[in-house]
Amino acid sequence: xxxxxxxxxxxxxxxxxxxxxxxxxxxxxxxxxxxxxxxxxxxxxxxxxxxxxxxxxxxxxxxxxxxxxxxxxxxxxxxxxxxxxxxxxxxxxxxxxxxxxxxxxxxxxxxxxxxxxxxxxxxxxxxxxxxxxxxxxxxxxxxxxxxxxxxxxxxxxxxxxxxxxxxxxxxxxxxxxxxxxxxxxxxxxxxxxxxxxxxxxxxxxxxxxxxxxxxxxxxxxxxxxxxxxxxxxxxxxxxxxxxxxxxxxxxxxxxxxxxx
Amino acid sequence: xxxxxxxxxxxxxxxxxxxxxxxxxxxxxxxxxxxxxxxxxxxxxxxxxxxxxxxxxxxxxxxxxxxxxxxxxxxxxxxxxxxxxxxxxxxxxxxxxxxxxxxxxxxxxxxxxxxxxxxxxxxxxxxxxxxxxxxxxxxxxxxxxxxxxxxxxxxxxxxxxxxxxxxxxxxxxxxxxxxxxxxxxxxxxxxxxxxxxxxxxxxxxxxxxxxxxxxxxxxxxxxxxxxxxxxxxxxxxxxxxxxxxxxxxxxxxxxxxxxxxxxx
Numbered sequence: 001x002x003x004x005x006x007x008x009x010x011x012x013x014x015x016x017x018x019x020x021x022x023x024x025x026x027x028x029x030x031x032x033x034x035x036x037x038x039x040x041x042x043x044x045x046x047x048x049x050x051x052x053x054x055x056x057x058x059x060x061x062x063x064x065x066x067x068x069x070x071x072x073x074x075x076x077x078x079x080x081x082x083x084x085x086x087x088x089x090x091x092x093x094x095x096x097x098x099x100x101x102x103x104x105x106x107x108x109x110x111x112x113x114x115x116x117x118x119x120x121x122x123x124x125x126x127x128x129x130x131x132x133x134x135x136x137x138x139x140x141x142x143x144x145x146x147x148x149x150x151x152x153x154x155x156x157x158x159x160x161x162x163x164x165x166x167x168x169x170x171x172x173x174x175x176x177x178x179x180x181x182x183x184x185x186x187x188x189x190x191x192x193x194x195x196x197x198x199x200x201x202x203x204x205x206x207x208x209x210x211x212x213x214x215x216x217x218x219x220x221x222x223x224x225x226x227x228x229x230x231x232x233x234x235x236x237x238x239x240x241x242x243x244x245x246x247x248x249x250x251x252x253x254x255x256x257x258x259x260x
Numbered sequence: 261x262x263x264x265x266x267x268x269x270x271x272x273x274x275x276x277x278x279x280x281x282x283x284x285x286x287x288x289x290x291x292x293x294x295x296x297x298x299x300x301x302x303x304x305x306x307x308x309x310x311x312x313x314x315x316x317x318x319x320x321x322x323x324x325x326x327x328x329x330x331x332x333x334x335x336x337x338x339x340x341x342x343x344x345x346x347x348x349x350x351x352x353x354x355x356x357x358x359x360x361x362x363x364x365x366x367x368x369x370x371x372x373x374x375x376x377x378x379x380x381x382x383x384x385x386x387x388x389x390x391x392x393x394x395x396x397x398x399x400x401x402x403x404x405x406x407x408x409x410x411x412x413x414x415x416x417x418x419x420x421x422x423x424x425x426x427x428x429x430x431x432x433x434x435x436x437x438x439x440x441x442x443x444x445x446x447x448x449x450x451x452x453x454x455x456x457x458x459x460x461x462x463x464x465x466x467x468x469x470x471x472x473x474x475x476x477x478x479x480x481x482x483x484x485x486x487x488x489x490x491x492x493x494x495x496x497x498x499x500x501x502x503x504x505x506x507x508x509x510x511x512x513x514x515x516x517x518x519x520x521x522x523x524x
Contacts, residue, residue, distance in 0.1 A: 051423075053423060056356065075461070082427065084424060086424070091420045091421065094425060097442075098441055102421075109428075157424070161428075
């Protein structure tokens with residue numbers, strides 16, 4: 001059964017300007033799908049609409065079904081079904097709460113865990129994102145952690161309730177390249193381990209290529225190309241996709257040429 | 261000692277001296293407040309530490325009792341201003357755009373209105389009493405606190421951890437208690453501390469104008485007014501409440517400043 005279906009999604013602002021037009025795609029259980037597009041392409045609006053969190057003034061039409069629930073007419077929190085990892089891990093964590101308490105909040109609320117069971121669940125979650133020093137991390141405030149550690153905590157928080165869909169909104173854009181690589185490996189592993197479906201939102205084609213199977217390329221609010229990521233990279237059909245692939249290749253050749 | 265702690269400790273010391281005097285006044289007073297046996301305008305020294313006022317009342321006693329009113333005003337106005345201001349600010353921060361705009365306009369008008377004038381209008385309507393004065397000062401304070409709270413709430417609401425909580429289906433009241441209030445608290449509390457100093461001054465001004473504490477209760481503002489006519493012959497009667505007032509206000513401001521620096 002498909003977990004998420006977006007069908008003919010159109011988003012307009014208060015003045016009637018169309019920001020996202022007729023976007024359709026589906027994510028099945030265990031799928032890994034990317035939405036690729038530059039800023040302003042509507043990829044983040046699409047993800048907000050999926051969670052029923054469009055900013056006031058914007059209206060969505062079409063259909064979005066998340067695990068059978070209509071997210072346009074009756075938006076509701078879907079903490080058990082979907083969770084989000086954000087771009088900037090510093091604002092994704094409450095600065096006044098320890099990492100442990102933030103991971104504990106959804107566990108307490110949705111799984112009713114308390115006391116020792118809650119503590120050990122928090123540590124299991126930290127271990128799942130390969131944070132070995134889990135005692136110290138759980139007691140730390142966000143500003144006491146490095147960028148990579150923060151993003152791991154954010155992923156642990158998102159995965160705490162074993163959602164069936166993880167939405168990753170540019171999860172590595174704010175990180176150093178080496179840390180970025182670690183986080184991508186981690187995402188890859190945790191979604192495999194937990195069988196979670198992944199919707200990966202990014203402007204970076206090579207980054208998406210490392211973790212997803214299928215992709216949709218967005219431009220000016222429309223999907224211009226869809227398909228398995230290998231095929232999209234090998235034989236891009238839309239001119240915009242071709243520019244994306246070409247510019248990524250130019251980085252590669254630059255690296256090759258500088259090789260001693 | 262760092263600059264921050266110097267401010268904090270110097271401020272706390274000044275405030276504690278005044279608070280100590282107020283606490284003392286509840287267990288011990290040198291004279292009864294309306295004991296006029298000392299004779300008019302007795303000079304400082306001897307039986308009357310600071311001398312007597314023009315009705316023969318002991319000035320030190322008056323000063324201690326005035327301290328009760330000053331501290332009471334500060335606490336009362338901060339309570340009124342804090343409760344009203346934070347509530348209004350939270351509502352505005354969450355409100356839809358037109359309601360938010362309407363609240364912003366009302367707040368701007370209230371803030372543009374001089375505190376004293378607002379307080380005078382309320383006192384004129386409700387009659388001069390300490391409670392009216394405290395409420396009026398608190399109301400003026402609430403406008404400033406509400407505007408600050410509104411901006412802070414909007415900042416916090418734009419953070420991803422709020423979106424994450426909403427995605428998880430956590431209710432708004434829960435989000436306010438868990439995330440919004442703790443994150444706005446440091447700034448709001450420092451602002452309230454600063455406002456407390458201004459409230460003490462505002463009450464003294466109202467009492468000086470005869471719109472605050474009615475006689476015979478000795479507010480420092482009233483004492484200043486009453487000493488005005490005899491300031492050349494009995495300067496202590498004007499200096500004592502003046503110095504006490506300055507001490508408390510500077511103390512509160514230094515404390516607030518120290519807190520502000522340590523919050524950063």
